[in-house]
Amino acid sequence: MKEKPEEYAIIVAGGTGSRMQREVPKQFIEVAGKPILMHTIERFYAYNPQLRLIVVLPESQLETWRQLCRQYRFNIFHLTVAGGATRFQSVKNGLAAVTAGEALVAVHDGVRPFVSTAIIQNSFQTAAQQGNAIVAVSPKDSIRELTGTTSKAVARTNYKLVQTPQTFRAELLKRAYEQPEQDFFTDDASVVEQLGEQIVLVEGSYRNIKITTPEDLLLAEAFAKEPL
Numbered sequence: 001m002k003e004k005p006e007e008y009a010i011i012v013a014g015g016t017g018s019r020m021q022r023e024v025p026k027q028f029i030e031v032a033g034k035p036i037l038m039h040t041i042e043r044f045y046a047y048n049p050q051l052r053l054i055v056v057l058p059e060s061q062l063e064t065w066r067q068l069c070r071q072y073r074f075n076i077f078h079l080t081v082a083g084g085a086t087r088f089q090s091v092k093n094g095l096a097a098v099t100a101g102e103a104l105v106a107v108h109d110g111v112r113p114f115v116s117t118a119i120i121q122n123s124f125q126t127a128a129q130q131g132n133a134i135v136a137v138s139p140k141d142s143i144r145e146l147t148g149t150t151s152k153a154v155a156r157t158n159y160k161l162v163q164t165p166q167t168f169r170a171e172l173l174k175r176a177y178e179q180p181e182q183d184f185f186t187d188d189a190s191v192v193e194q195l196g197e198q199i200v201l202v203e204g205s206y207r208n209i210k211i212t213t214p215e216d217l218l219l220a221e222a223f224a225k226e227p228l
Contacts, residue, residue, distance in 0.1 A: 005100070005104050005169075007051050008098050008100075008104070008106070008170070011037070011054065011056065011078075011110050012091060012107065013037050014058055014083045027040075028061075028068060031211075031220045032224035034074070036111050037055070037111070038068075039114075039224070040108065040109075040110050040111070040113040041078060043114075053076070054094045054097050055110070056083045056091070057083060062080055062082060065080065081096075081097055086181065087187075088191070095170075095173060098170050098174070100170065104124055104167060104168070107165060107167075111211040114205075114207045119165075123165050123202060127200075130200045131197065132166070132167065132197065132199060132200050133165075134200065135162075135164060135203075138156070140206075143155075160201060164187075166188040168188070176195050177191060179195075
């Protein structure tokens with residue numbers, strides 16, 4: 001019987017507090033009694049306590065994170081890795097810590113703390129079967145396409161809003177990140193797609209928000225009071 005591949009999660013947390021209008025990096029802002037990043041790590045731990053967790057932070061924030069872990073008595077084991085100047089470089093640094101050959105790797109935004117364990121599980125299972133799994137939801141609003149100074153309505157059924165986790169077979173993701181960085185690499189799916197790979201979408205959730213602005217914090221406090 002073939003052994004189940006090891007599972008890793010690279011949680012990328014390279015944000016600042018600029019759009020939050022705060023000095024504190026957004027992943028360290030407290031929601032429901034603890035920093036956002038701790039909530040995110042707990043979601044993956046709840047899915048699988050044996051999951052290998054890699055947290056990528058700017059080098060200047062590593063000591064602050066260690067202090068926060070002590071302050072909040074946060075004891076979930078994880079490896080911390082210094083990030084790079086861009087998200088591409090940060091994910092690549094995190095991938096260097098993936099040592100198992102036969103493995104699945106989920107890459108997740110550190111400020112998406114409300115991802116459900118069901119979504120994480122589906123992401124890993126789909127990636128195991130099809131090579132990758134990209135979490136996405138359908139747009140709720142009408143969409144218009146801009147062309148110069150004009151715009152036209154387009155069918156929103158033809159579009160998806162991409163979330164994380166984005167999960168891949170480790171060999172595929174590592175091979176993708178050997179490519180030179182490009183401006184159009186906006187996420188891991190775009191990096192892998194450049195190899196000619198077909199991207200597989202799986203259903204996400206409107207609760208799986210990326211906390212970026214002060215308005216998002218209001219939603220986060222509300223979501224934190226409800227069971228996932």
